[in-house]
Every structure is written in C-alpha cells, then in structure tokens.
Amino acid sequence: MKIRRIETFVVPPRWLFVRVEADDGHFGWGEGSLEGHAEAVEGAFENLRDRFVGHDPFRIEDIWQIGYRSGFYRGGPVLMSALSGLDQALWDLKGRALGQPAWELMGGRVRDRIRAYAWIGADRPHEVGEAARGRRAQGFSAVKMNATAELDRIGTPKAIEDVAERVHAAQAEGMDVGLDFHGRVHRPMAKQLAKMLEPLGLLFIEEPLLSENPEGLAQIAHLVATPIALGERLYSRWDFKPFFESGAVDIIQPDLSHAGGLSECRRIAAMAEAYDVAVAPHCPLGPLALAACLQLAATAPNVAIQEMSLGIHYNTGGHDLLNFLTDKQVLTPVDGYLPIPTGPGLGVEIDEAAVREADKDRHRWRNPVWRTRDGSFAEW
Structure with a gap:
C-alpha cells in the first residue's frame, strides 16, 4: 500500500480538513485547522506531498519523524498544524484498513x-447566567469562559470584581467553571486576579500569562492553589518540557490539530503523567x-476533561461542530460526557460530498483586533 494523494479542504467556519488516500482505495481524514492561518497551513502541505x-x-x-525533522526548520504553529492533520488522517486510514479504532x-x-x-x-457579565443555563439544558455540568474582555496592563479594583461576578453567575447555575485569561492579562494584574479567584473553587485558570512568560507562570503557580492550565500555543513535547520541569502547570491543553496530531499528543500526555499533570486537550475546532x-x-489515563466546540460563537452562518458528519450521534454529549467512538480509525464518518462542495467557497476567517481605551493594541 502506498499513499496516492494528500488533499486539503478549507471549509467553514474556520477549519482545514485533510484527506489521505492510498493506491488500494483506503482513505483517512484529519484536521489541520490553525485558526486564521488556513492558507499558510495549506502551503505547508506542498512539502508534505x-x-x-x-x-x-x-x-x-516514520512519516512523523521525517515530517518533523527532515525540513531542517521545525516546530511552530504552521508546520506542526500541517503535520497534525496528516498524522490524524494516517491513523484514520490505518484504523479503517484494519477495521479497528485508532485507540x-x-x-x-x-x-x-x-x-x-x-x-x-x-x-460581558450579563451574558453569563443565560449562557450557563443553556449549557446546563444541553446536559453539561462544566463550562469554560473568558475571565475578562479587553484589559489594560494595570487595572482597577472594579475590573477585578467584574471577573468574580462572572464566575458567581455561572456557578449559580450549577456549573463547574474553568476561567480562560486568554493571554489578555499581563503580569501586573495576573497575580492579583489569580489570588482573588482562589477562594472561588475554579476547575482551573487558563493562560494566566502567555506561555512566552514561563518565569511569571511559575511564580503564579506557586502563589495560588488553583490549578494552572496552558498549552494551546505549544506545539511539541519539547515546548512542554520546561513547564513540566518548573512546576508551572497542573493541566496541559495540547491542541491535537496544532501539536503534532495524535502521535505527538500521546507522547506529551505520557510526559505529563510522569509529572502528575492532567491533560485537557484544547479543541475549539471541528469534528x-x-x-x-x-x-x-x-x-x-491522565486525560481529565475534554473541550468541545458545539455552539461556540465562532461557528456562524449555520456551520456547527456536527455539520459534516453523516452520524451526528457519535460526537453528541450524553449527560455531560462524550462516549469514546468505537468505529474504525477516528470513529467518525465525514460527508465527503459536502466537504468538497464547501471547499468551493473557502473561508477567510480572521480573529478580531482589539484596542484598549487609549487606542493601543489589546490581546484578543
């Protein structure tokens, strides 16, 4: 069996699908979505082909090692997202060919x-209670939400109080809450926020600082008992390694479409297990x-909880998580849990005709650009 073709599809709302086909007709699907940079990832597939x-x-x-190492330059979001999509598709193809789930x-x-x-x-605080009620009606018992909107580097006590107000609104609806700082908070405020939030019993605080500030993250991790989560902007086991060694993280969030696919994220999870660190994969993406x-x-064994993008605000224009599936039940939560798929490969069936049709009108998704009140750039 030999690979005959590797195809990419840029489909709404902001996804990039990969299809690998072998010369005997076996095929597999993967996802190399990199939000806002689909064109760059698609370009990286020229080398992989x-x-x-x-x-x-x-x-x-063997393909993973060559894909990662042979181009001299390695790592980073674009190259690793392309390799991630290819790796997922290969596991899907192999599982389908052998009639077994990848697991x-x-x-x-x-x-x-x-x-x-x-x-x-x-x-905005008024949105929280209604949104939490909606998720509870869907059977969820846990949500993640942003800690803040756009934020100055030095904030006011009122800005900090607003964060607690949001958390209380979600918890009042019976939800466990993970709070995502989303890189919007800088060091002068991050310590204050983390300390203030400690009594609220959060599942985690995510990216209290960007991962490019490992020394600040280690300081916050040693300041509070709330679990620190991060990892969506790390792209390999080598990127995660210093955070394990410094004790700066309690929950890692590798993205299987950014961090080398199923192969590499299984290795990252095994590394985390050795440090008694939990795994909660980042996944605001597609099926x-x-x-x-x-x-x-x-x-x-150390995967603790899974993010999913059902109804997320990015999924606009009638395009949601389950759209391209022929059997939507496979990825439908039941009582707040996702069943492990039992079908071959990745365990889902993609409507190929719908994907090819959607690819004709390719998305050009971009994240917004925010500014603070003084007109300067604000982290989104």
Missing part, C-alpha cells in the same frame, strides 16, 4: 467516556479534531 506521496501510510511514526491500535481503552465542557463567552481528542482520551 512531495515527501510522502508514494510512502507506506502504515509507517505513521485499539494504540494499546486499547482505559475509559469508556470522558467528561466534556462547553464554552460560554462571558465577555475531526474532536474525534482525534477522543482517541487520546481513550488511551491516556
């Missing part, structure tokens, strides 16, 4: 389902990314 068309698709680890090929299941959380916006996450949840 040159290297791997004609290669044995069952040699997933079976990786050692078998450690669980039957994984707790899921949904996202609520919460940029193939989520299906890959569930394969990881099936095999990695």
Whole structure:
C-alpha cells in the first residue's frame, strides 16, 4: 500500500480538513485547522506531498519523524498544524484498513467516556447566567469562559470584581467553571486576579500569562492553589518540557490539530503523567479534531476533561461542530460526557460530498483586533 494523494479542504467556519488516500482505495481524514492561518497551513502541505506521496501510510511514526525533522526548520504553529492533520488522517486510514479504532491500535481503552465542557463567552457579565443555563439544558455540568474582555496592563479594583461576578453567575447555575485569561492579562494584574479567584473553587485558570512568560507562570503557580492550565500555543513535547520541569502547570491543553496530531499528543500526555499533570486537550475546532481528542482520551489515563466546540460563537452562518458528519450521534454529549467512538480509525464518518462542495467557497476567517481605551493594541 502506498499513499496516492494528500488533499486539503478549507471549509467553514474556520477549519482545514485533510484527506489521505492510498493506491488500494483506503482513505483517512484529519484536521489541520490553525485558526486564521488556513492558507499558510495549506502551503505547508506542498512539502508534505512531495515527501510522502508514494510512502507506506502504515509507517505513521516514520512519516512523523521525517515530517518533523527532515525540513531542517521545525516546530511552530504552521508546520506542526500541517503535520497534525496528516498524522490524524494516517491513523484514520490505518484504523479503517484494519477495521479497528485508532485507540485499539494504540494499546486499547482505559475509559469508556470522558467528561466534556462547553464554552460560554462571558465577555460581558450579563451574558453569563443565560449562557450557563443553556449549557446546563444541553446536559453539561462544566463550562469554560473568558475571565475578562479587553484589559489594560494595570487595572482597577472594579475590573477585578467584574471577573468574580462572572464566575458567581455561572456557578449559580450549577456549573463547574474553568476561567480562560486568554493571554489578555499581563503580569501586573495576573497575580492579583489569580489570588482573588482562589477562594472561588475554579476547575482551573487558563493562560494566566502567555506561555512566552514561563518565569511569571511559575511564580503564579506557586502563589495560588488553583490549578494552572496552558498549552494551546505549544506545539511539541519539547515546548512542554520546561513547564513540566518548573512546576508551572497542573493541566496541559495540547491542541491535537496544532501539536503534532495524535502521535505527538500521546507522547506529551505520557510526559505529563510522569509529572502528575492532567491533560485537557484544547479543541475549539471541528469534528475531526474532536474525534482525534477522543482517541487520546481513550488511551491516556491522565486525560481529565475534554473541550468541545458545539455552539461556540465562532461557528456562524449555520456551520456547527456536527455539520459534516453523516452520524451526528457519535460526537453528541450524553449527560455531560462524550462516549469514546468505537468505529474504525477516528470513529467518525465525514460527508465527503459536502466537504468538497464547501471547499468551493473557502473561508477567510480572521480573529478580531482589539484596542484598549487609549487606542493601543489589546490581546484578543
């Protein structure tokens, strides 16, 4: 068996799907979505096609090593997102060809389902209660929301009080809450916010500082008992390594469409296990990314909870998480949990005709640019 073609599809709302087909007709799907940079990831596939068309698709680890190391320059969001999509598609193809779920090929299941959380916006306090009620009606018992909207580097006591107000509004609806600082908070305020939030019993605070500030993250982690989560902007086990060693993180959030796919994220999870660090994969993306996450949840004992993008505000224009699936039940939460898929490969079936049609009107998604009241750039 040899790889015959590697195709990419830029589909709404902001996803990039990958399809790998072998010369005997077997195929697999993956997702290399990199929000706002689909064109760059698609360009990176030119190199991958040159290297791997004609290669044995069952040699997933060999392909991963060549894909990562052979171009001299390695790592980073663009190259790793392309490799992630290819890796997922290869696991899907191999599982389909052998009639087994990817998790079976990786050692078998450690669980039957994984707790899921949904996202609520919460940029404005009045939105929180209504959004939390909506998620509770869907069966969720946990949500993640933004801690703040756009924020100055030095804030006021009122800005800090508003964060607590948002949390209380969600908890009043019976929700466990993870709070995402989203890189919007800078060091002068991050310590104050983290300390103030400690008594509220949060699931975690995410990216209290950007991961480019490891020394500040370590300081915050040692200042408060609230679990610190990060990792969506880290792209390999080598990126995660210093955070394990410094004790700056309690929950890692690798994105299986950014951090080397199922192969690399399984290795990252194993590293985390050695440091007694939990895993909560980042996944505000599409169905193939989520299906890959569930394969990881099936095999990695320290996966604790799974993010999913059902109804997230990015999914506009009638395009939502389940749109391109022929069997939507596979990724539908039940009582706040996602069942581990039992079908071959990644365990989901993609409507290929719908994907090809959607690719004709390719999205050009970009994140917004925010400014503070003085007109300067604000982290989104």
